[in-house]
Amino acid sequence: MNALSGAAIFVVQTLVSLYLVIVLLRFVLQLVKADFYNPLCQFAVRATQPLLKPIRRIIPSIGGMDTSSLLLAVVLQALLMAFVLMVTYGTFGDILHLLMWALLGVASLFLKIFWVAMIVMVIVSWIAPNSHNPAAELAYQIAEPVLAPFRRIVPNLGGLDISPIFAFIAIQVIQSFVLPPIAAQIGMPQELFRMI
Structure with missing residues (x-):
């Protein structure tokens, strides 16, 4: 791979990944x-509406889940991975593997969204505990469902909430010890594994 194709991969991967985060964030919201x-x-909502509006006409929500956003995230991830493979190897392989790799990539990004939301929530709770900043409120709304099960298990230590520590550990265990063996099992190329 030459410098020009490396630069093309970097630019396309950065732009598509940013939009992919917004699409997946809409699903999480x-x-x-x-x-x-x-x-x-x-x-x-405004950033994802142009692509989601036609998909919503075909794919309805299932059980309160925004399946059209999830489908769009998987398709975008698959297209990004296909682009990287095409530029790197001249082929993108078969569609079934590409979809499996895309699902794994979306699952990894899903975990990262919760990770970042918890970091923002923890930092804001230290710096400005009663802040009504939109980003702080959104981080709290995203992180709270992840932290709730840990709060039921971890005892209250006199006003100190250590449940985020256990949530961080759980997410890191999944990212480090669950996703890599799955990626190896389904034959994910190293170039794509670096993306997740």
């Missing part, structure tokens, strides 16, 4: 029942 009057939620 509906999943956690976030406040859609939040300006950041409004941004996610």
